[in-house]
Amino acid sequence: MARRLKVAAAQLGPIHRADSRASVVKRLMAMMREAHASGARFVVFPELALTTFFPRWWMTDQAEIDRYFEAQMPGPETQPLFELGRQLKVGFYLGYAELTEEGGKTKRYNTSVLVAPNGQLVGKYRKVHLPGHSEHLPEAAFQHLEKRYFDVGNLGFDVWRMFDENVLIGQCICNDRRWPETYRVMALKGAEMIVLGYNTPNENLHTPEEPQHIRVFHHRLSCQAGAYQNASWVIATAKAGREDGFGMHGESLIVAPTGEIVAKTLTEGDEVIAYDCDLSLGEYLREQTFNFAKHRRIEHYKLITERTGVKAEPAN
Numbered sequence: 001m002a003r004r005l006k007v008a009a010a011q012l013g014p015i016h017r018a019d020s021r022a023s024v025v026k027r028l029m030a031m032m033r034e035a036h037a038s039g040a041r042f043v044v045f046p047e048l049a050l051t052t053f054f055p056r057w058w059m060t061d062q063a064e065i066d067r068y069f070e071a072q073m074p075g076p077e078t079q080p081l082f083e084l085g086r087q088l089k090v091g092f093y094l095g096y097a098e099l100t101e102e103g104g105k106t107k108r109y110n111t112s113v114l115v116a117p118n119g120q121l122v123g124k125y126r127k128v129h130l131p132g133h134s135e136h137l138p139e140a141a142f143q144h145l146e147k148r149y150f151d152v153g154n155l156g157f158d159v160w161r162m163f164d165e166n167v168l169i170g171q172c173i174c175n176d177r178r179w180p181e182t183y184r185v186m187a188l189k190g191a192e193m194i195v196l197g198y199n200t201p202n203e204n205l206h207t208p209e210e211p212q213h214i215r216v217f218h219h220r221l222s223c224q225a226g227a228y229q230n231a232s233w234v235i236a237t238a239k240a241g242r243e244d245g246f247g248m249h250g251e252s253l254i255v256a257p258t259g260e261i262v263a264k265t266l267t268e269g270d271e272v273i274a275y276d277c278d279l280s281l282g283e284y285l286r287e288q289t290f291n292f293a294k295h296r297r298i299e300h301y302k303l304i305t306e307r308t309g310v311k312a313e314p315a316n
């Protein structure tokens with residue numbers, strides 16, 4: 001019998017600074033119900049899905065910063081979402097800001113979790129490729145302070161078995177999707193589906209003249225190349241629209257292992273898209289073009305893990 005999984009990308013429209021967690025969780029639950037009604041068994045929510053994209057704001061009061069973080073997952077405000085997933089037998093991916101203690105130190109991560117259809121948390125990922133800066137840029141139209149507010153993720157890129165079909169699902173977050181290493185590590189662990197949430201500003205903070213259509217193009221290009229080169233489904237879900245006046249693009253995508261976009265959102269608001277994914281679609285690519293065991297030449301890839309930045313080294 002064909003292995004299939006109907007998935008939904010549940011895009012969130014803007015969340016303003018004044019919006020409460022309770023109001024956001026209500027929106028997530030409404031979208032989970034809609035996804036379930038369409039037959040979806042897995043829902044992918046965005047990065048930092050419970051609050052506004054707070055790294056755009058310069059803050060110095062740690063108590064104010066920590067209001068955007070969750071010390072528990074599920075916590076009192078998110079428990080109803082986990083409960084609904086359990087009732088509907090729907091699994092999900094959820095991004096949030098995680099506050100935790102490790103080795104006697106307080107740590108803060110940009111985190112996502114995979115939750116099984118029985119409501120149990122099965123997998124956790126902490127964002128590795130943190131974009132932006134840590135210093136205040138008073139001249140800029142907005143900030144991108146992920147390097148200030150978060151620690152670099154320490155869990156690596158993993159995959160988890162989910163659903164009766166034992167689908168191997170990998171997770172990452174936003175900027176990770178632009179890095180080929182992200183997908184490749186998960187593909188080497190057998191990922192059949194890679195899911196992620198994102199918050200992508202319409203404007204390039206450092207190069208404001210970059211046209212918005214190029215930013216959307218780069219988003220699509222990254223997800224489509226990641227899917228094709230790793231013969232994996234990619235589900236990418238945005239938080240979109242204007243949060244307190246600051247715009248972020250939508251274009252949530254479901255991408256097939258062929259690299260084709262099979263579904264995408266049309267709005268910048270709360271919007272659910274769904275697709276019934278044939279999990280065998282990538283098999284011919286895994287067996288032929290991207291048969292890793294047969295074709296990869298790791299003796300020529302060493303530099304990838306030995307060197308971070310570019311050092312000009314001409315061979316002539």
Ligand code: CDV
Nearest residue numbers: 131144174175199200201
């Ligand atoms: N939240 C993000 O990681 N955003 C980045 C922006 C800064 C480029 C992204 O890759 O979309």
